Amino acid sequence: MATAHHDEHHPSGIMRWLTTTNHKDIGTLYLVFAFTMALVGGLMSLVIRSELWQPGLQVTDPHFFNQMATVHALVMIFGFVMPAFTGLANWMVPMMIGAPDMALPRLNNWSFWILPFAATLLMLSLFMPGGGPSGGWTIYPPLSVQGGIGTDFALLSIHMLGMSSILGSINIIATILNMRAPGMTLMKMPMFCWGWLITAFLLIASMPVLAGAVTMLITDRHFGTHFFDAAGGGDPVLFQHVFWFFGHPEVYILVLPAFGVFSQIIPTFARKPLFGYVSMVYATATIAFLSFIVWAHHMYTVGMPMGGELFFMYATMLIAVPTGVKIFNWVSTMWRGSMTFETPMLWAIGGVFIFAIGGFSGLMLAITPADFQYHDTYFVVAHFHYVIIGGSVFALFGAVTYWLPKWTGHMYNETLGKWHFWLTMIGFNLTFFPQHFLGLAGMPRRIPDYALQFTEFNQWSTVGAFLTIGAQLIFFYYAIQSMKGGVKATDKVWEGSEGLEWTLPSPPPYHSFTVAPKVK
Amino acid sequence: MSMTHLKQFTGMMSRSLLGLSLWLVSGSVFAEYGLNFQKPVTSIGHRVLELHNLILLICVVIFIVVFGVMFYSIYAHRKSKGYKAAKFHDNAKLEVVWTVIPFAILVSMAIPSTATLIEMDDVSKSDLTVKITGYQWKWKYDYPDQDVSFFSTLATPRDQIENKTAKGKDYLLEVDNPVVLPVGKKVRFVVTANDVIHAWWVPALGVKKDAIPGFVNEMWARVDEPGIYRGQCAELCGKDHGYMPIVVQAVSQEEFDKWAALQKDKAAAAEASAGKTWSKDELMEKGKKVYASTCAACHGANGEGVGPFPKMTGSKIATGPVAGHLNIVMKGKTGTAMQAFAGQLNDADIAAVVTFERNSFGNKTGDVVQPSQVKAAR
Numbered sequence: 001m002a003t004a005h006h007d008e009h010h011p012s013g014i015m016r017w018l019t020t021t022n023h024k025d026i027g028t029l030y031l032v033f034a035f036t037m038a039l040v041g042g043l044m045s046l047v048i049r050s051e052l053w054q055p056g057l058q059v060t061d062p063h064f065f066n067q068m069a070t071v072h073a074l075v076m077i078f079g080f081v082m083p084a085f086t087g088l089a090n091w092m093v094p095m096m097i098g099a100p101d102m103a104l105p106r107l108n109n110w111s112f113w114i115l116p117f118a119a120t121l122l123m124l125s126l127f128m129p130g131g132g133p134s135g136g137w138t139i140y141p142p143l144s145v146q147g148g149i150g151t152d153f154a155l156l157s158i159h160m161l162g163m164s165s166i167l168g169s170i171n172i173i174a175t176i177l178n179m180r181a182p183g184m185t186l187m188k189m190p191m192f193c194w195g196w197l198i199t200a201f202l203l204i205a206s207m208p209v210l211a212g213a214v215t216m217l218i219t220d221r222h223f224g225t226h227f228f229d230a231a232g233g234g235d236p237v238l239f240q241h242v243f244w245f246f247g248h249p250e251v252y253i254l255v256l257p258a259f260g261v262f263s264q265i266i267p268t269f270a271r272k273p274l275f276g277y278v279s280m281v282y283a284t285a286t287i288a289f290l291s292f293i294v295w296a297h298h299m300y301t302v303g304m305p306m307g308g309e310l311f312f313m314y315a316t317m318l319i320a321v322p323t324g325v326k327i328f329n330w331v332s333t334m335w336r337g338s339m340t341f342e343t344p345m346l347w348a349i350g351g352v353f354i355f356a357i358g359g360f361s362g363l364m365l366a367i368t369p370a371d372f373q374y375h376d377t378y379f380v381v382a383h384f385h386y387v388i389i390g391g392s393v394f395a396l397f398g399a400v401t402y403w404l405p406k407w408t409g410h411m412y413n414e415t416l417g418k419w420h421f422w423l424t425m426i427g428f429n430l431t432f433f434p435q436h437f438l439g440l441a442g443m444p445r446r447i448p449d450y451a452l453q454f455t456e457f458n459q460w461s462t463v464g465a466f467l468t469i470g471a472q473l474i475f476f477y478y479a480i481q482s483m484k485g486g487v488k489a490t491d492k493v494w495e496g497s498e499g500l501e502w503t504l505p506s507p508p509p510y511h512s513f514t515v516a517p518k519v520k
Numbered sequence: 521m522s523m524t525h526l527k528q529f530t531g532m533m534s535r536s537l538l539g540l541s542l543w544l545v546s547g548s549v550f551a552e553y554g555l556n557f558q559k560p561v562t563s564i565g566h567r568v569l570e571l572h573n574l575i576l577l578i579c580v581v582i583f584i585v586v587f588g589v590m591f592y593s594i595y596a597h598r599k600s601k602g603y604k605a606a607k608f609h610d611n612a613k614l615e616v617v618w619t620v621i622p623f624a625i626l627v628s629m630a631i632p633s634t635a636t637l638i639e640m641d642d643v644s645k646s647d648l649t650v651k652i653t654g655y656q657w658k659w660k661y662d663y664p665d666q667d668v669s670f671f672s673t674l675a676t677p678r679d680q681i682e683n684k685t686a687k688g689k690d691y692l693l694e695v696d697n698p699v700v701l702p703v704g705k706k707v708r709f710v711v712t713a714n715d716v717i718h719a720w721w722v723p724a725l726g727v728k729k730d731a732i733p734g735f736v737n738e739m740w741a742r743v744d745e746p747g748i749y750r751g752q753c754a755e756l757c758g759k760d761h762g763y764m765p766i767v768v769q770a771v772s773q774e775e776f777d778k779w780a781a782l783q784k785d786k787a788a789a790a791e792a793s794a795g796k797t798w799s800k801d802e803l804m805e806k807g808k809k810v811y812a813s814t815c816a817a818c819h820g821a822n823g824e825g826v827g828p829f830p831k832m833t834g835s836k837i838a839t840g841p842v843a844g845h846l847n848i849v850m851k852g853k854t855g856t857a858m859q860a861f862a863g864q865l866n867d868a869d870i871a872a873v874v875t876f877e878r879n880s881f882g883n884k885t886g887d888v889v890q891p892s893q894v895k896a897a898r
Contacts (some may be wrong), residue, residue, distance in 0.1 A: 055691060056683040063759045063827040130828030136756045142733060143716040143758055146857055148828055230734020236717060237732060271599070273609040301719060301730045301754075303711075303737035306641045310634060317626045321619055328618045331590045338605035339598050349594070353587065360579040367629065369636040370572045372728045373557060376719060376754040441554035442723040444754045447762030449681060451693045451750075453554055 018113070021105035022510060023090045024407075026112050030087025031400070033115055035476070037079030040123070042469045044072035049431075049465040051448055052458050065448035066134035067126060067150075073137035074154065077254070078161040079119055081392045085257040086111075086168045088399050089196045091407065093172060095501040096190045098181025098519065100511040103174035111167035118160035125153035136446060138247070139214075141228035141239050145221050152221065155214050162207040162214075169200035169207075176200075181500065183519035187281065190499055191274065194281050195260025198288045202249045202256070205292070210246035213239060237302050244295035252291045254388055255355075256284055258395030259326060262348045264499075265398050266330050269345035270337025271496040276329040283322035283329075290319045300371045309368045316366035323359055327352060342494070343417030347398030350425050354390025358383055361436065376446075379439025385432045397421070397475065404482055405489035409507040412482040416474050423471035430464030558723045561749060561770070562741045565726030567636045575629055582625070640727075643738045646708035650699065654711075654718030654731035654753065655864065656857050657760035657817060661699050666780040669787070671864060672697045673813050674763045678821055681763075693750040696813070698767035702776040703743050711737040715859055716758060722751035722768050730755055743770040758857055759827070760817045794867040794891040800875065803888060807876025810869045815877075818857060823881030829857070833881040842887055845874055846897050862898060867891035 010016055020026060047068045051059040060068070090108065094101055102108050125132035130148025133139065133155075144151060176197045180189065189197075216227040217239070226232025228239045267274045274280065296304060296312040304312075330352055339345070361383040365371050374380060397420070405411050434457035439445075443454045450458065489506040500517055501508075556573075560566045597603045651662040658673040675694040679685040688694070701707055711720050713731035721728035725741045743749075751766040771779070798806075812821070819825055823832030832838050837845050849870055852860035861870065871891040878885040 055687060057681055058683060061826065062762060066756070066759065066761075134759075140717060140756075143756065146716065146758065230732075234734075236734065270597075271605040272607070275609050276611070276615055277609070279615045299730075301728055302732065303729060303735060306637065309637060313633065313637075314630060317630060320626060321622050324622045325615065325619060327586065328614075331586060331593065332611075332614070333609075334590060334593045335597065336593070336603075336606040336608075337597050338603050339594065340600070341594075349590075352590075356583065356587070360583060363579060363629075364572070364575050367571065367575055367633045369568050369633060369640055370575065372640070373568055373572065373723065373726065375728060376721075376756075437555045440556050442558055442751070444721070444752050444762075446756040447752070449692060449762050452687060452689070452691050457554075 019109070021101075021109050023094050023102045023105070023108065023512070024508070024510070026102075026108050027087045027090030027092075028407075029112050030083050030090060030115075033112075033119075034080050034084035034087055037075050037083070037119060039472070041072050041075035041080055042472065044068045044075065045465060046469055048072065049462040052450070053462045054459070055450055055452055055455060057449055060448070062448045063131060063134060066136075066446070067132045069446055070133045070136050071122065071126065071154075074122060074133075074158070075119075076388075077137065077250070078158065079115075079122070081254050081388065081396070082161075082165060083115055084396050085196075085199075085254075085392070086165070086172075088192075088257065088261075088396070088403075089168075089172050092403065092501060093175055093193055093196060094179070095504060095508060095512045096193055096499055097176060097179060097184055098500045098513045098517045099175060099179035100513050102171050103178055104171045107167055108171050111164045111171065114160050114164040114167075118157045118164065121153050121160070122157040125150035125157070128153060138240075138243060139217065140243075141217060141220065141236055144217060145229070152218070155218055158214050159211060162211050165203050166207050169203040172196055172200040173204075181513070181516045181519050187278070188519060190260075191263030191277070191280055191284075192257065192260035194284060195256045195258075195263070198284050199253050199256045202253050202288055202291065206246040206249040206253070209242060210250075213242040213246065216242075237299070240299045240302060241296065244298045245292070247298065248295040249288075249291045251384075251387070252287055255391040256288065258351070258392045259284065261395040261399045261402075262330060262352060265344045265348040265402050266333050268402070268494050268496045268498070269342060269348075270334050270339050272333060272337040273498075274329070275332035275335075276325075279325055280329055283325040286322040287319060290315065290322070294319065297366055297368075297371070300368050301375050313366055313368045317363065319366075320359070320363050327356060327359075340495075342401075343412075343414060343421055344398045344402035346418065346421045347394050347401065350421065351390050351394030351398060354386055354394060354425075354428070356390075358386030358388075358390050361386065374439060376444055377439035378435040378443045378445055381445050382432045382435035382439060385428075385435075389428055389432075397424075400479065402494075403501075404479065405493045406501060406504075406506050406508065408482050409489055409505075410482045410484075410486035411489050411493075412486070413478045416478040416481075420471055420474040420478070423474070424468055427464050427466075427468030427471055431461050431468055432464070434458075434460045560726050561724045561743055561745050561747065562726050563744070564636075564640055564741060565724060567639065568726045571632055571636050574632065578625060578629065640739070643708045643740045645706065646740060647705040648702065648707045650701070650707055650709050652709055652711045652720050652731060654713035654715075654720070654757065654764075656715050656758050656859065657753070657764040659699075659718075659720070659753075659764065659766060660714075660864070661697075663780065666784075668780050668783040670697050670783065672699065672767070674765060676763075678812075678816070690750065692763065693752070693765045693767070695765055695767045698748070698769040700769045700771060700776055700779045701743055702773045703746050703770045705773070706740055706742045708738060708740045711739065714863075715857070717755050718753045718757045718764070719755035720751075720766060721754040722749050722766055724749040725751075725768065728754055743768070746770050746772065759829075763817070790866055790868065794895070797890055797892075798868070798871070800879075800888045803872045803875040804879065805872075806868065807872035807874070808880075810865065810873040811876055811880075814861070814865065814869075815873065823877070823883075831881075832877055833883065835883070838877045839883050839885055842874070842878075842889060842893075843897070845878065846870070846889070846894065849874055850894070850897060867894040867898075870894045 128150035132150040135144040219225040220227055226234040228234045228236050294316040297316040438457050492502045557569050560569050653660040658671050660671050662669045672695045675696045676692050680687045711729045711731045713733045718731040727739045727741050729737045729739045749768040753764045818829035819832050825831030850862035852858045868891045871889045871894045874889045878887045
């Protein structure tokens with residue numbers, strides 16, 4: 001460890017973090033930023049859930065409620081999940097492909113340091129006259145044109161967050177395509193790297209489209225254009241098409257790296273190679289391709305021609321095929337393995353389980369005539385929380401516990417890890433499973449107050465939300481504890497671990513592989 | 521530790537599966553607990569519920585099979601039981617099988633879905649047309665054939681929302697003027713909006729469509745049973761999105777005809793009364809009502825303003841020249857939720873509410889605005 005630093009001349013203290021071009025430092029920054037944002041977004045969800053504890057207005061007013069719902073989503077998607085996975089990629093991609101660092105280290109620094117400013121802008125929006133953005137994270141016009149200056153803060157913030165993602169993606173693609181160790185062909189690459197490679201292309205293809213939509217919104221708001229204003233010859237539905245052309249790939253941007261994480265963890269703890277590696281790669285690529293031709297399933301109720309609705313229904317249903325292949329492959333990897341259930345494995349199995357429920361409700365939502373009933377209800381809220389929390393957030397906790405001993409050189413507290421998992425699992429299901437029923441029974445989403453028949457399930461949901469958020473404090477505790485000390489981790493950490501990252505010491509040297517390893 | 525966790529895991533699985541299967545049969549057994557769709561009252565509603573139950577059944581069966589295999593493996597293939605890992609990691613035949621079978625299942629789901637969609641899409645040969653327009657935050661209904669037109673706003677008193685009085689049975693799902701429809705008739709709805717996007721949804725009717733400014737969407741429903749069916753706006757439309765319910769009252773054709781005639785008489789009476797000169801007291805009394813239903817949502821029940829929406833007390837507009845006040849009420853303010861109320865309120869309503877605002881909440885201009893002034897300003 002000490003020897004690894006002997007030739008380093010990097011500054012110490014705050015300047016180390018401001019000027020760092022090191023993939024591990026930047027990875028850490030990303031992860032710290034992401035989990036801080038997760039806490040902020042989590043507290044916002046508690047404002048929402050407190051208001052929905054019972055009918056009537058008690059905690060907040062409808063205008064502030066809408067701001068909370070909007071900013072919660074923006075914070076969780078752009079502030080938490082996306083940066084967290086970029087942080088993982090920063091830490092792990094060079095170590096997994098046998099490289100010393102990322103291909104573009106200065107760009108790496110820049111793509112991170114955009115984030116805190118973007119997040120500050122987003123938070124400041126809440127203190128502007130008229131409050132923050134309140135038209136939902138989907139910022140549909142004409143409603144989003146009505147907002148005050150807080151909406152402009154949020155729009156600019158989305159631009160910056162998007163820019164950061166694009167820069168990060170360029171770096172990941174450049175690293176993976178150029179810096180693999182000799183012998184590591186693309187088809188020998190770990191699934192996490194595959195997941196991220198494909199995600200990075202999705203980001204580069206979809207983020208500029210969002211930027212276009214946001215720019216048109218800004219010019220509609222301030223420069224007298226009428227892209228989305230029907231009275232001026234514009235088209236409010238155009239925005240939705242453009243937005244969801246970004247928005248649907250975005251879903252897979254959040255979830256494909258998570259699939260990669262599952263594909264790393266499950267073989268390790270099953271002590272058996274990943275089943276169907278090649279089909280996993282092709283399934284991931286197929287999902288990515290399909291994600292670009294299904295966007296309008298978010299907008300079945302806008303009144304598309306029937307041909308359009310049928311096309312988007314069939315295309316969306318097709319996604320179930322490659323997604324199913326992935327789940328079957330994970331199950332087959334576990335089949336006749338020699339399994340143990342350390343915390344990362346619990347997150348991976350729990351994540352696949354939760355994600356599958358979200359996947360099935362997604363298939364239900366794909367069915368156009370049925371979607372007319374589900375659309376914009378709590379059924380949808382339940383669905384995407386199952387997908388994003390089950391898919392992405394469970395994978396994140398799995399990844400962090402899986403690699404934390406490698407990063408810090410110390411094992412984390414396994415008992416606390418298990419408590420964290422089980423409390424989150426129970427709290428999460430208590431929060432979101434009843435929301436399926438609420439939606440089916442007719443409760444619209446994004447309302448601060450509701451009819452009396454929805455009271456009980458909302459109360460379950462609120463209790464679950466407090467339990468879930470409360471349980472995350474355990475995570476912060478054991479993560480920090482493991483940074484400070486504890487039982488020394490071996491290089492391999494896990495009995496069944498395979499791959500280049502486990503050949504490095506724990507913690508790894510500042511520059512991962514100064515001599516490229518040979519891959520058979 | 522591993523056994524206890526296994527028990528927790530399998531316990532949780534069986535509870536979830538139990539929950540899912542309860543959910544499945546909920547259509548018949550658990551309807552009153554709100555676990556599944558509200559009881560449909562249209563042919564489309566029934567078709568959609570059947571489709572929903574079918575897809576749910578397929579999903580639950582697949583879920584049980586796949587996760588049954590996984591949980592068996594978790595139970596049996598454990599290191600703690602001394603199970604040795606096998607070495608296999610590929611099987612091209614299996615990959616083909618689990619690509620083709622799901623595809624076939626999807627096709628079997630797509631067929632009834634397509635048929636239902638085609639049925640829902642056919643708005644031809646309707647008996648009656650109702651035009652629905654979404655406003656922030658109320659609905660307007662026009663019956664072009666009957667020459668009837670009215671607004672429908674939330675009827676739940678503010679005190680119930682603020683927890684000052686006990687909440688009624690239909691809290692937030694009650695309106696001043698329900699949509700009245702004849703039973704057994706194919707009703708074609710044309711849906712649009714005046715300001716932002718809304719969505720008109722009545723679960724029991726099985727229909728939902730976005731109301732989009734500049735667009736006219738169509739859908740249809742034939743209500744089978746007389747009764748009252750309640751729904752809400754489903755698309756976030758600003759501050760009071762949660763407070764613009766929909767109430768459909770399905771009645772016999774005779775009652776519907778009677779109702780339509782009555783609405784026409786009421787409109788004529790209102791038109792006639794606009795021509796006369798009103799006393800200040802009459803205007804204040806009417807103005808108070810109009811204010812409560814139209815303005816209070818943003819400007820506050822006591823004129824105190826809400827969030828970004830300006831207060832009435834001491835407002836430059838409400839205490840400035842009458843012409844300016846009338847102008848903003850009638851023409852609205854572009855880019856904000858302040859709408860052009862000239863199209864929503866009649867002359868007497870506007871005169872009354874302007875008079876009320878200029879002489880309430882601490883404003884003491886003493887001005888009295890007559891409906892004739894409003895007419896002249898149109």
